Each structure stands twice: as C-alpha cells, then as structure tokens.
Amino acid sequence: MTIDLEGIKKIYQIGTQEVAALNGIDLHIKQGEFAALMGPSGSGKSTLMNILGCLDRPTVGSYKLDGKEVAYLGDDDLAKTRNKKIGFVFQNFNLLSRISALDNVALPLVYAGKSRRERAERAYHFLKAVGLDTRANHQPNELSGGQRQRVAIARALVNDPSIIMADEPTGNLDTKSTTEIMKIFIDLHEQGKTIILVTHEPEIAACASRQLLVRDGVITRDAGRGEKMDVV
Amino acid sequence: MLFNESVMMALKALIANKLRSILTMLGIIIGVGAVIAMVSIGMGVRKNVQDSIASLGSNMLIVQAGAPRVNGVRQAAGSGENLKLDDSDAIKKKIKNIDYVAPSVQKSYQVVNGNQNWNTTVYGITSEYMAIRSLTVNSGSFLTENDITTRARVAVIGATVASNLFGSTNPVGKNIRINNDPYKIIGVLENKGQSAMGQDQDDCVLIPVTTAMERLMALTSIRTINVQVSSAEKIDQVQSEIETLLRQRHRIENPVNDDFQVRNLTSIMETMTSTTTMITMLLGSIAAISLIVGGIGIMNIMMVSVTERTREIGIRKALGATFNNVMMQFLIESIVVSVIGGLIGIVVGCASAMAISKFGGFNTVITLEPILLSFFFSVGIGLFFGIYPARKAAKLDPIEALRYE
Ligand SMILES: Nc1ncnc2c1ncn2[C@@H]1O[C@H](COP(=O)(O)OP(=O)(O)O)[C@@H](O)[C@H]1O
Ligand SMILES: [Mg+2]
Numbered sequence: 001m002t003i004d005l006e007g008i009k010k011i012y013q014i015g016t017q018e019v020a021a022l023n024g025i026d027l028h029i030k031q032g033e034f035a036a037l038m039g040p041s042g043s044g045k046s047t048l049m050n051i052l053g054c055l056d057r058p059t060v061g062s063y064k065l066d067g068k069e070v071a072y073l074g075d076d077d078l079a080k081t082r083n084k085k086i087g088f089v090f091q092n093f094n095l096l097s098r099i100s101a102l103d104n105v106a107l108p109l110v111y112a113g114k115s116r117r118e119r120a121e122r123a124y125h126f127l128k129a130v131g132l133d134t135r136a137n138h139q140p141n142e143l144s145g146g147q148r149q150r151v152a153i154a155r156a157l158v159n160d161p162s163i164i165m166a167d168e169p170t171g172n173l174d175t176k177s178t179t180e181i182m183k184i185f186i187d188l189h190e191q192g193k194t195i196i197l198v199t200h201e202p203e204i205a206a207c208a209s210r211q212l213l214v215r216d217g218v219i220t221r222d223a224g225r226g227e228k229m230d231v232v
Numbered sequence: 233m234l235f236n237e238s239v240m241m242a243l244k245a246l247i248a249n250k251l252r253s254i255l256t257m258l259g260i261i262i263g264v265g266a267v268i269a270m271v272s273i274g275m276g277v278r279k280n281v282q283d284s285i286a287s288l289g290s291n292m293l294i295v296q297a298g299a300p301r302v303n304g305v306r307q308a309a310g311s312g313e314n315l316k317l318d319d320s321d322a323i324k325k326k327i328k329n330i331d332y333v334a335p336s337v338q339k340s341y342q343v344v345n346g347n348q349n350w351n352t353t354v355y356g357i358t359s360e361y362m363a364i365r366s367l368t369v370n371s372g373s374f375l376t377e378n379d380i381t382t383r384a385r386v387a388v389i390g391a392t393v394a395s396n397l398f399g400s401t402n403p404v405g406k407n408i409r410i411n412n413d414p415y416k417i418i419g420v421l422e423n424k425g426q427s428a429m430g431q432d433q434d435d436c437v438l439i440p441v442t443t444a445m446e447r448l449m450a451l452t453s454i455r456t457i458n459v460q461v462s463s464a465e466k467i468d469q470v471q472s473e474i475e476t477l478l479r480q481r482h483r484i485e486n487p488v489n490d491d492f493q494v495r496n497l498t499s500i501m502e503t504m505t506s507t508t509t510m511i512t513m514l515l516g517s518i519a520a521i522s523l524i525v526g527g528i529g530i531m532n533i534m535m536v537s538v539t540e541r542t543r544e545i546g547i548r549k550a551l552g553a554t555f556n557n558v559m560m561q562f563l564i565e566s567i568v569v570s571v572i573g574g575l576i577g578i579v580v581g582c583a584s585a586m587a588i589s590k591f592g593g594f595n596t597v598i599t600l601e602p603i604l605l606s607f608f609f610s611v612g613i614g615l616f617f618g619i620y621p622a623r624k625a626a627k628l629d630p631i632e633a634l635r636y637e
Contacts, residue, residue, distance in 0.1 A: 055550060055630050076554040083552020094547045094634065098248055110237055111552040155551070 001031040001066060001162040001194050003052065008061035008071075010047050010217075021047040022058065023217035029196065029210075031162075034189040036205035037198045039214035045198045046167055048214065052196060053088050053165045054081045066162070083111050087156025089166035093148045095140040101151045102127060102136040108159045126154040130184060146177025153184055164188060166197040170204065182207055234557065235564070242565035245537075246572075256533040257573030259526025260613070264577025264606045265584060266519035271602035272585035274512025276595035281508055285501045289364050291331075291464050292497040293471055295323075295457040295478070300493040313453040314482055314491045317441065320457045322481060327473050329466040332360040334458040337444050337451055343437055344409040345397040352393050354410060354437045356444025356454075364458050372404035372419030375440055379418075383442040388419040390434035408437075411448055415439060464498070471496055516602060520609065526573070527613035534566050534621035545625050546633025555626045562622035563615065570614025574607045581606075 010022040021044045029035055037045050050056035051063060054070060057078075063071040070081055082088070087108075095104045106123035114122070127133050130150040132143075140148055149169060156164055166185070170178040186207055189195055197208065205211050206225070213221035246253040297315035320335035337356040342349050361367070362374050369388065379386050387408065394403050407414045415437075424433040445451045461470045471494050478492050479485075538545070545558060553561075582598055589596040 050631055053550075055634075076556075079549060079552050079554045082550065088550055090634070094543075094550070096544055096547060098244070107548070108551045110234070111548075111554070111557055113234070159552075 002064075003027065003029040003163070003194075004062070004064040004067075005052075006062040008048075008051060008058045008063065010044070010051065010056070011059045020217050022051070025061070025217070025219060027212070027219060029194065031194055032189075032192050034185070034195045034207070034209045035197070036208035036211050037196065037214055038200070038202075038205050038211060043214045044217040045214050047217075049165055049167045049196070049198055052163075053086050054078045055088070079111075083108055083159060085162050087159070087161040087164045089149070089152050089156050089164065089169045091168040091171040093140070093145075093152045093172075095148055095151060095155075097140050100137045100139055101132060101143065104140065104151055105154045105158050107155060112159050122158055123154070126158045127151070129157070130154045144177070145173050146180055149173060149177065149181055150184065153181070157188075163194045163196065166195070168198050168200070170199070170201075178204070234560065238561045238564040239568060241561055242568040245565060246568065252533065253569065256530055256569055257576065259529035260523065260570050260573030260610045261526075261577040261580055263519065263523030263526040264574050264610050265580035266522050267516050267606040267609075268578065268581025268598070268602050269584045269588065269596075270515035270519040271512055272581075272596035272598045273588065273594055274508065274515045275597035275599055276589065278505060278508035278512060279597050280595055281504045282501060285497055285504065288497060289366070289458070289460055291461040291467055292364075293459040293461060293467065293474065294495045294497065295319075295459060295474060296493045296495065297453060297455055297491070298493065299489075299491055313451075315453050315455070315457070315478075317445070317454060319478060319481060320454065322477060323457065323459065323474055326477060327470060329462045329470055330459055331462050332364050332458075332460040334358055334361040334364045334460075335441055335454045336361060336456050336458065337441060337449060337454050338456075339444075339449055341410050341437075341448075343393060343397065345403075345406070348397045350393055350396040352390075352435050352437055354439060354444065354448065356441035356449070357438050358441050361438070361458070364460050367424075368422040369419040370422045371402060372417070374419055375438065380440045380442050383446060384440060385413060385415045385443060385447070386418045386439065387415040388421060388438040389417055390421045390436040391423045392432055392434040393437055394420050410437065410439075413447065467496060467498065520606070523606065523610055523613060526610070527570075527617040530566050530569055530614055531617035531621060533569075534562065534618055535624070537565075538562065538621045538625040541625075542628065542633050542636040545628050546630050546636065549628065549630035550634060557626075558628075559622045559626040562625045563618045566618025566622070567611060567614040570610045573614075574610035577610065578603055578607060 005025050005027040008022055008025040009020060012019045012021055025048060037048065039045050047056070051058050054065075058071055061071065062069060065081065065085060070078070073081065096107070102120070102123050105127055106119040109119040109122060124133060124136060127136055130153055132147060132150055132154065135143060135147065140151065143151065170181050173181065182204060185195055185197065189209070199205055209225050211223045212219050295315065297313065317335055320333055324330065324333040335358060338353055340351060341354045342351050343354070357375070358380055359375050359377055370391070372388070374388055375386065378384070389403065389408070397403065397408060398406065403417045403420060406417050408417060409415070421434065426432055439448070441454070445454070459470070459474065461467050474494050475487070479487070479490070482491055484490060548558060581603070585596040585598050588594050
C-alpha cells in the first residue's frame with residue numbers, strides 16, 4: 001500500500017496559455033501514513049488529490065500505486081482502481097440525494113459486483129462504525145452536514161480500500177462535526193489505514209503523522225507530526 | 233446482476249419523475265396504440281371483403297356479358313348483349329363437375345303496393361339462384377321451374393321490401409306492381425341483414441328470369457351466370473371449359489375478341505385480400521411514424537436527464553462505475569420507458585380497436601402480429617434513441633461531472 005509520485009506535472013491549456021497546476025511533484029507515502037496536505041487556495045492540492053485518487057491523469061510523470069504504474073491507465077481501468085483501492089471523501093459529500101444512506105454506502109459495492117445481501121450487510125456494518133446505523137434508511141437531505149460526511153466516510157470505507165483520500169472533508173462543517181469527523185480519521189489511522197487529507201486548518205493538520213505544504217504546484221515543505229507549518 | 237440493479241434504478245428514476253415519465257411515454261403509447269388500432273381497422277376491412285366474397289358461395293365462377301375490361305378499357309368491340317339463356321343451358325348440359333348454374337338479370341324499379349312505393353332492385357333469376365345464394369323463404373314458397381318456363385308474373389320479395397310496402401301484414405298472396413304490371417307475391421325471404429359490405433341484402437325482388445327478360449325488361453340477353461363448381465380443384469378446369477364452350481357458341485376464334493368474361497371468385501378474393509393487406513400496411517406504417525416521433529421524445533428527455541444528473545454520473549464514476557455501467561444504466565432507463573409505454577400502448581390500441589368496432593361502425597380485427605411488431609419496434613426505438621444520450625453520459629469525465637453545478 002504505497003504511493004510513489006515522480007515528476008508529476010499537470011498542465012491546463014487555457015486558450016493559448018498553459019497553466020501548470022502541478023509543476024513537478026515527487027512524493028512517497030508509506031503504508032499506514034496519515035498525511036495532511038496544506039497550502040493556499042489554488043496551489044494545486046485538489047489537482048494532486050484527483051491524480052492520487054485516480055480520478056485524473058497527470059500530464060507527465062509517474063504514479064506507482066502499490067508498485068504498479070497507474071498514471072496512464074484507460075478510463076475503465078482507472079474506474080476499477082478507484083473502486084478497489086481508493087476511498088474518496090469530498091468536501092461537499094457527493095451523496096446521491098434520492099437514495100437512502102444505506103444505499104449510498106453500498107454504491108461502490110454495486111460496481112464491485114457484490115451480491116445484494118453482501119452489499120446490505122457491509123454497508124450496514126460501516127454505517128454502524130460511523131455511528132449512523134439508526135439512520136440507515138434516511139435520505140441525505142434528512143441528515144445534518146456532519147452526518148452526511150459520516151455517510152460519505154462509510155461509503156469510502158465499504159470496499160476496504162488501501163487508501164482514504166479526503167479533500168477538505170471538514171470544509172463545510174461546524175466545529176462540533178469537525179471534531180467528530182477528525183476523530184473517525186484518527187481512529188482509522190490507528191487501525192492502520194493510509195490517509196491523505198487536504199485541510200486549511202493547522203489544528204487538523206496536527207492530527208496527521210505527516211504534513212505537506214503545497215505551493216504553486218510544488219511541495220515546498222514536508223514535516224513530521226506536530227511541527228508547526230506556516231500555511232500562507 | 234448489474235442488469236437487475238440498472239432496471240431497479242431506472243424504475244426508481246421513473247417513479248421519482250412520474251409526470252415527466254408519462255409525458256415521455258405518451259409518444260410511444262400513441263404510436264403503439266395507433267399501429268394496433270390502424271392495423272385492426274385494415275384487417276377488419278380485409279375480413280369484410282373476404283366474408284362478402286365468401287357469402288356469394290364457395291367455388292363460384294361468374295360469367296359476365298361484355299368484353300373483359302382492363303383498367304376500365306373494354307378489350308374488344310361488341311354490345312355486351314351476346315350472353316343468352318341458351319348459353320346458360322348449354323353450360324349446364326355440356327360441362328361436368330357443376331352443381332348449379334344460375335343465370336340472372338337485374339335492374340332498378342319502383343315497386344308499388346296501393347299508395348306505397350319503394351325503389352329496389354329487381355332480379356330475374358332461376359330456382360337455382362336460391363341454392364347458390366343459400367336463400368330461404370320465411371313464408372310462402374320460392375320460384376319453381378314451372379314459373380320459369382311459363383314466364384309467370386310471380387315474385388319473391390326481401391324483408392325490407394315487405395315491411396316498406398306491407399308493414400306488418402303478410403304479403404304472401406298479395407299483388408305488387410312493377411312497371412305497372414301486377415306480380416303475385418308467392419314468398420318472403422328470410423331476413424339476411426346487411427352484407428359485410430354494408431349493403432341491405434333484404435332489399436330485393438326476385439322474379440323468374442324469363443319473365444324479367446321478356447315481359448319486364450325487354451331483354452334478349454342476360455347479364456350474369458353464376459356457376460357453382462362441385463369442388464375447388466375443378467374450378468380452373470371448369471373455367472376453361474366454359475370459355476371454350478362460349479367461344480364456340482359465339483364463334484370467337486381469338487380470345488382477344490371475347491364478348492364475355494369468366495371470373496373466378498377465389499382469384500378475385502386473392503386480389504382483394506392483397507389490396508386490403510397493402511392498405512393495412514400503409515395504415516400501419518403511417519401510424520409507425522408516430523412511434524419514431526415518440527422515440528425522438530425519449531431521446532429528448534434522456535438528454536435532459538443526462539444533463540440534470542451530471543453530478544450523479546460523476547459520483548457513480550468516482551466510486552468505480554465504468555463506461556459500460558453508466559451506459560447500461562441510461563440505456564435500460566430509456567428501454568424501460570419504451571417497454572412500459574409499449575405495454576400501455578398495447579392496452580390503449582386494443583381498447584380503441586374495440587371501441588371503434590363498437591361505436592365507429594367499422595369492423596376491427598385485432599391480431600397478434602401488429603401487437604408484437606409494434607411492441608418490439610418500440611423497444612428497438614427506445615434502444616436506438618437511448619444510445620446517444622447514454623453514450624454521452626458514459627463518456628463524461630468524472631472530475632468535470634463532479635464540478636458541474
Ligand atoms: N479544469 C481546469 N482547467 C483549468 N485550470 C484548472 C482546472 N482545474 C484546476 N485548475 C487550476 O489549477 C490550479 C490548482 O487548482 P486546485 O488544484 O483546485 O487548487 P486548490 O485545491 O489547492 O485550491 C488553479 O490555478 C486552478 O485555476
Ligand atoms: Mg481544492
């Protein structure tokens with residue numbers, strides 16, 4: 001469960017102008033690490049997360065996931081990789097609004113080809129793990145922001161991925177929910193999951209075992225737990 | 233497994249948007265319904281034609297005076313007055329495998345009883361006419377051989393004529409006047425009702441052919457000879473024998489100069505059937521155009537649906553849905569719309585076909601083929617017009633889709 005990035009660049013063509021959202025990222029993340037990505041807005045954090053999460057491909061560079069090159073896989077292979085190895089948590093939850101919390105959690109298992117019964121059992125198990133087993137049949141709009149994000153985390157966990165990616169998961173939440181969500185991430189880290197999390201807040205970054213600072217598409221600092229980082 | 237999943241998702245999506253789903257289906261419902269109703273009308277017409285030809289009797293040959301016409305153009309010169317009663321007798325005597333030979337003439341007359349009058353068709357016939365047309369008399373008796381030979385002024389009248397001239401009294405034994413000559417009514421025909429073509433079969437007066445020719449219409453020739461052949465296999469043979477005999481009698485060397493025409497009811501039936509089949513297909517294909525319009529409606533709504541659900545597609549793809557998964561989801565959705573629409577259309581089509589035959593005065597015949605055909609056609613249309621929107625959905629880039637507001 002390792003991540004190896006080498007010389008990753010992502011260049012957007014806007015008209016005749018080229019914008020380098022990522023400008024040469026080299027990064028190695030080990031199994032069980034809890035890495036916090038920080039950096040000013042527009043520095044390329046989300047772009048990096050999308051590539052790490054196999055949602056996007058780099059323009060140049062190499063990305064080895066568990067030693068296997070995944071940077072230039074086809075759409076369907078990327079989709080399968082996302083489904084098997086990566087659990088993604090978004091800032092705006094990205095739950096399907098018309099189906100229940102349980103069905104939302106079970107969604108990755110549909111595409112993993114699991115049976116209906118197994119899906120229901122596992123989805124329920126992970127909803128319980130985030131403390132929402134009593135809300136299994138609620139639709140997302142009947143849940144609070146913090147609860148929605150917990151459903152999203154259960155969904156990220158349900159197919160037993162090696163890596164959990166979270167792009168500003170607490171960005172839309174109040175302090176109380178933020179604490180709850182961070183407690184879940186800390187627990188997951190203690191259970192041995194590899195976690196990469198984008199945040200603006202130093203207190204949240206302080207929970208991580210490793211802190212990375214991104215600026216103008218490059219990693220400018222790489223520090224251990226508790227070291228204070230200047231975000232701006 | 234994913235298939236069932238997709239069907240469930242499609243049904244949920246349709247139920248969530250009930251009104252829109254129904255409006256989308258409407259095109260298919262109308263299309264399938266129209267095809268079924270139209271074809272049932274066409275089939276009804278065909279059945280009417282077949283029935284009315286069949287009601288003329290089976291294994292019938294009709295000898296008509298006058299040269300054959302092709303597209304309304306008479307093929308040979310001649311007055312068309314060369315067919316005589318003797319010809320009819322000759323056919324009866326010289327040709328085998330014949331059950332009945334029934335010569336006839338006909339003309340419209342005003343028939344009078346006291347101060348009542350009625351316009352009807354007067355047929356000059358022989359007693360064999362009754363067997364050929366399977367007529368029965370309700371009261372009184374039918375024309376006899378004797379009536380024919382003596383040129384008797386006697387008449388058998390249909391029920392419509394009877395009720396119009398005599399009301400509820402029994403006309404048998406009474407007199408009517410045709411062209412100012414009195415005729416004694418010896419019988420009233422059994423009610424036959426309307427023919428399949430909508431003609432009143434009871435509106436007729438039957439008198440001996442000899443009386444009609446010599447006393448009433450002043451004719452020396454006859455119009456028609458109905459010949460009933462004893463078996464279907466013999467029809468062609470009898471037809472050519474009659475032709476040969478009549479040419480011999482009329483001294484015609486070249487068939488091009490024929491002054492008569494022998495027509496085979498079976499072959500007339502075949503022509504009529506193929507004509508009505510063509511009409512049916514025409515009606516059906518016009519209706520099928522509305523099916524295609526319905527398909528375009530499905531495509532339109534699916535395009536809107538794909539755009540509306542861009543985010544959903546992004547989420548599904550982010551969670552591992554492949555191109556095929558998304559493609560299948562949307563394709564199944566449009567197929568489900570067309571299948572449900574098609575099923576409702578079948579019900580609507582059959583119901584309107586029945587309503588048309590009940591209230592519209594048309595005979596309709598519902599058959600399985602147009603039902604199956606239009607159903608599978610509508611499913612095909614759902615598939616065809618669903619492909620483009622489904623592809624569009626499946627090709628969406630997950631990041632772009634997730635960012636969509
Ligand atoms: N699809 C895109 N097209 C053009 N430019 C983009 C696109 N996505 C991101 N960018 C640019 O790349 C840079 C990094 O964006 P992003 O990774 O979203 O930053 P962050 O998440 O750190 O705020 C920004 O300058 C942004 O404008
Ligand atoms: Mg961002």
